[in-house]
Amino acid sequence: MNNNESQSIILNTNGSRLPLLTLPEFIGSYIEWTNFYSMFKSVIYKDSGLSRVDKLQHLYSCLIGAVLDTIRSFEINDVKNKIALDLLIKIFDNKQLIFQAHIRNIFRMDKADPTVGKLRALTDKVTSHIRTYVTVTGFQRANSGLHRRAI
Numbered sequence: 239m240n241n242n243e244s245q246s247i248i249l250n251t252n253g254s255r256l257p258l259l260t261l262p263e264f265i266g267s268y269i270e271w272t273n274f275y276s277m278f279k280s281v282i283y284k285d286s287g288l289s290r291v292d293k294l295q296h297l298y299s300c301l302i303g304a305v306l307d308t309i310r311s312f313e314i315n316d317v318k319n320k321i322a323l324d325l326l327i328k329i330f331d332n333k334q335l336i337f338q339a340h341i342r343n344i345f346r347m348d349k350a351d352p353t354v355g356k357l358r359a360l361t362d363k364v365t366s367h368i369r370t371y372v373t374v375t376g377f378q379r380a381n382s383g384l385h386r387r388a389i
Contacts, residue, residue: 261296266305268339271330272370274300283323290319297322340367 259281264274282288282296294314298306308329309322330336344367350360 261300263302264300264305265302266308266330268330268332268336269343269370271336272373275327275331291315294319294322297326337371340371343367 261281262270262274262277264270278297278300282293285293288296291314294312297319298309298314301309305326309325312318312322344364347360347363350356
């Protein structure tokens with residue numbers, strides 16, 4: 239499979255046929271890391287029906303460019319599966335860098351025209367960045383207790 243093509247797999251749970259699920263591609267963006275890792279972990283990594291070699295092969299097929307080069311030197315075998323994923327986690331699962339990337343993207347957004355559609359799109363983008371930040375850092379949970387105590 240060409241690395242520029244999306245990979246699809248079919249998950250079959252309890253005999254039901256599900257639509258094709260396309261695994262996300264990951265190019266090494268801190269903005270996309272949380273979504274990529276969450277999907278990969280739940281669909282591929284936690285699937286006990288897949289061998290470690292299969293999991294590593296799926297990981298290789300999702301990566302593009304420099305991030306693929308990061309783990310390309312790992313031989314595809316049972317032992318290297320966890321090492322390759324752990325290396326990506328060590329590089330990209332950095333809350334501070336994820337936060338900075340989201341803030342940078344918010345400040346780089348174009349000013350929206352005062353139309354309902356454009357304002358809605360801007361609001362959706364900003365909200366998406368904030369939700370990811372809250373999910374990654376747990377900020378809302380940590381501060382919600384402090385807020386309640388202060389009131």
